[in-house]
Amino acid sequence: MGLQHLSDLSAIIDDLDAMGRLARVRSEVDLNHDLAGIAAELEGGPRAVLFENVKGYEHPVFVGLYWSRELLGDLMRTPEGDLPGLVSQHIKKWQVDPVAPVVIENGPVREITEPDVDLSKLPIPVHAMKDGGSYFSAAVVVTRDPDSGVRNASIQRFQVIDKDTLAVNIDSGRHLEIYLAKAAKRGKNLSFTLNVGVGPGLHFAASAPAEAAPIDKDELGIASEFHGAPLELVRSDLSDVEMIAHAQWALECELIHDEGHLEGPFAEVTGCYAGIAPRGKVKVKRIHRRKNPVFQTILSGKEVFNSVGLLGEANVLNLLQVQVPGVKDVYFTHGGCGFYGAVVQIAQTRAGWARQAILATFAAFPPLKTVTVVDDDVDIYDPSDVEWAMSTRLDARNGVIVLNDIFGHGLNPSFPDYLGSKIGFDATQPFPHQPQFERVTIKKMNLEGIDIVTRDIAPPPRPAGAGQTLVEYILEKTGAAPKPAPAAKPGGGSLVDYILEKTGAAGKPEQAAAKPGGTLVDYILEKTGAGASKPAPAATPPNSNGAAKGPSLVDYILEKTSGKKAKPNGAAPGEGMNGSSALNGAPPPGGTLKDWILNQTKGSPRI
Ligand SMILES: Cc1cc2nc3c(=O)[nH]c(=O)nc-3n(C[C@H](O)[C@H](O)[C@H](O)COP(=O)(O)O)c2cc1C
Numbered sequence: 001m002g003l004q005h006l007s008d009l010s011a012i013i014d015d016l017d018a019m020g021r022l023a024r025v026r027s028e029v030d031l032n033h034d035l036a037g038i039a040a041e042l043e044g045g046p047r048a049v050l051f052e053n054v055k056g057y058e059h060p061v062f063v064g065l066y067w068s069r070e071l072l073g074d075l076m077r078t079p080e081g082d083l084p085g086l087v088s089q090h091i092k093k094w095q096v097d098p099v100a101p102v103v104i105e106n107g108p109v110r111e112i113t114e115p116d117v118d119l120s121k122l123p124i125p126v127h128a129m130k131d132g133g134s135y136f137s138a139a140v141v142v143t144r145d146p147d148s149g150v151r152n153a154s155i156q157r158f159q160v161i162d163k164d165t166l167a168v169n170i171d172s173g174r175h176l177e178i179y180l181a182k183a184a185k186r187g188k189n190l191s192f193t194l195n196v197g198v199g200p201g202l203h204f205a206a207s208a209p210a211e212a213a214p215i216d217k218d219e220l221g222i223a224s225e226f227h228g229a230p231l232e233l234v235r236s237d238l239s240d241v242e243m244i245a246h247a248q249w250a251l252e253c254e255l256i257h258d259e260g261h262l263e264g265p266f267a268e269v270t271g272c273y274a275g276i277a278p279r280g281k282v283k284v285k286r287i288h289r290r291k292n293p294v295f296q297t298i299l300s301g302k303e304v305f306n307s308v309g310l311l312g313e314a315n316v317l318n319l320l321q322v323q324v325p326g327v328k329d330v331y332f333t334h335g336g337c338g339f340y341g342a343v344v345q346i347a348q349t350r351a352g353w354a355r356q357a358i359l360a361t362f363a364a365f366p367p368l369k370t371v372t373v374v375d376d377d378v379d380i381y382d383p384s385d386v387e388w389a390m391s392t393r394l395d396a397r398n399g400v401i402v403l404n405d406i407f408g409h410g411l412n413p414s415f416p417d418y419l420g421s422k423i424g425f426d427a428t429q430p431f432p433h434q435p436q437f438e439r440v441t442i443k444k445m446n447l448e449g450i451d452i453v454t455r456d457i458a459p460p461p462r463p464a465g466a467g468q469t470l471v472e473y474i475l476e477k478t479g480a481a482p483k484p485a486p487a488a489k490p491g492g493g494s495l496v497d498y499i500l501e502k503t504g505a506a507g508k509p510e511q512a513a514a515k516p517g518g519t520l521v522d523y524i525l526e527k528t529g530a531g532a533s534k535p536a537p538a539a540t541p542p543n544s545n546g547a548a549k550g551p552s553l554v555d556y557i558l559e560k561t562s563g564k565k566a567k568p569n570g571a572a573p574g575e576g577m578n579g580s581s582a583l584n585g586a587p588p589p590g591g592t593l594k595d596w597i598l599n600q601t602k603g604s605p606r607i
Contacts, residue, residue: 141176143193198247254285
């Protein structure tokens with residue numbers, strides 16, 4: 001199926017938007033840390049993000065194309081679970097019958113050629129707090145083998161040094177490193193183009209590992225498979241290396257063969273910083289772009305786990321299925337940074353193949369550090385299920401393979417100078433299978449036709465009086481607020497302030513209390529609009545003049561402020577629910593009514 005929209009990031013953004021899978025950030029956002037900070041909050045969510053208003057820049061920044069496999073599945077019109085299979089199928093097809101890219105006369109990336117090279121005009125973000133500067137993290141390098149002329153694509157991180165200088169990190173063994181060495185032998189710099197803003201077809205072509213795309217093959221053809229049509233290129237001005245016709249920006253560059261530049265630190269896919277060190281030095285010679293380009297960036301994390309993971313999984317699956325009978329699926333876990341941890345699912349056909357699968361998986365993808373092999377009744381995408389297999393089926397004495405002093409990924413801090421140890425776990429059940437390892441199964445039921453009645457979940461009923469203060473009770477009864485938020489007045493204001501505020505009568509009872517002849521209760525009643533400036537004698541509220549008889553203070557206030565009498569047992573819960581006795585006590589001799597209330601409501605005098 002042709003998916004031509006995948007060849008153009010602008011079309012991809014429109015497609016995501018139409019599916020509700022694009023978040024547009026309209027607020028002005030600073031490129032330094034803030035943009036990445038917002039992206040990190042949205043990372044892994046159902047939408048990619050377009051920052052439309054980048055402080056000091058004309059052009060927007062896009063992030064998140066790969067951080068959700070569900071989103072990627074929608075974009076590629078493929079169920080999420082089928083993505084590794086799809087990627088693997090495209091790579092296999094390219095390996096046997098490649099569709100070469102075509103060079104076209106003109107393309108959107110050539111709409112504008114900048115009159116001079118000034119990288120500070122591009123909205124290139126600084127991601128993590130200790131990053132050494134602005135980075136291109138998603139741009140695709142296209143170059144040619146100086147000897148054979150075969151094209152190669154890859155993704156490398158590039159740090160901006162000044163307006164026309166970059167520093168690049170090239171891991172050991174990359175084709176770019178080999179090409180640079182070949183150019184150096186001739187005493188020449190290596191020309192390449194740096195293509196910013198591309199779709200997943202080209203991204204996957206560029207990140208296809210050397211095990212899938214050997215050095216003598218033009219791996220740009222992998223993108224053609226995803227698009228269902230030949231990938232389109234346009235010529236450069238200064239070298240024979242083409243640019244991606246539908247990129248947003250394309251920079252014509254030279255990798256200097258005899259000079260380096262300090263690069264780093266950079267927040268890497270490992271979740272650790274890649275340190276500062278002398279690395280490749282690049283001169284930018286010319287900048288082309290669209291009229292309205294969108295800068296694409298990738299936040300190290302889920303985006304890389306998924307994109308590298310999908311590629312790695314597809315490639316390992318292809319190789320394993322040739323070498324190990326019964327291998328059904330492979331997943332590169334997020335806990336393993338999409339690079340370092342693989343779970344392999346196998347339907348065992350004879351003893352020993354699970355252990356063989358461990359070795360074959362390490363061989364198929366050298367950056368891997370851990371491989372866990374499980375049976376085909378284990379969900380490899382569910383870490384708990386994999387742990388279950390480890391817990392119940394791994395024979396820790398015989399099922400663990402440790403490989404020491406072996407080549408790994410230099411970015412991984414446990415592989416200093418690309419050397420470290422790897423571990424494989426055979427978490428499959430012994431073969432032939434024995435009944436004690438059989439997994440329990442429960443009949444799978446469809447609940448659709450089953451009549452099940454539920455009610456909305458309500459908070460548990462409060463035991464009478466528990467946890468409710470006098471104030472809460474008064475407020476609830478007067479309808480002022482069902483539950484006062486204690487935090488509303490942290491540390492400040494008296495109980496009376498609080499009652500007055502909640503019942504909508506502002507004021508300072510202290511002042512009122514100072515009123516000659518007026519009691520606190522008078523004041524509350526006046527303020528809450530209950531009308532009576534003097535309590536009705538029938539209600540007999542306790543006052544500062546003597547012992548109270550009959551209804552409690554609460555009853556009295558309730559009656560006055562709500563116009564109806566409280567229930568017979570209407571004293572505040574926990575404050576004499578079964579009568580008014582607890583509230584009918586006289587104020588202590590010499591004490592004020594306020595003292596009395598505070599005394600009675602111990603535990604909640606201040607809100
Ligand atoms: C987002 C992203 C960032 C990457 N950054 C680097 C990098 O800085 N240096 C590097 O050598 N490889 C990096 N890689 C991995 C290579 O692009 C990848 O392994 C590619 O297949 C190498 O191409 P090659 O096989 O043609 O050498 C990155 C991959 C992705 C997806």
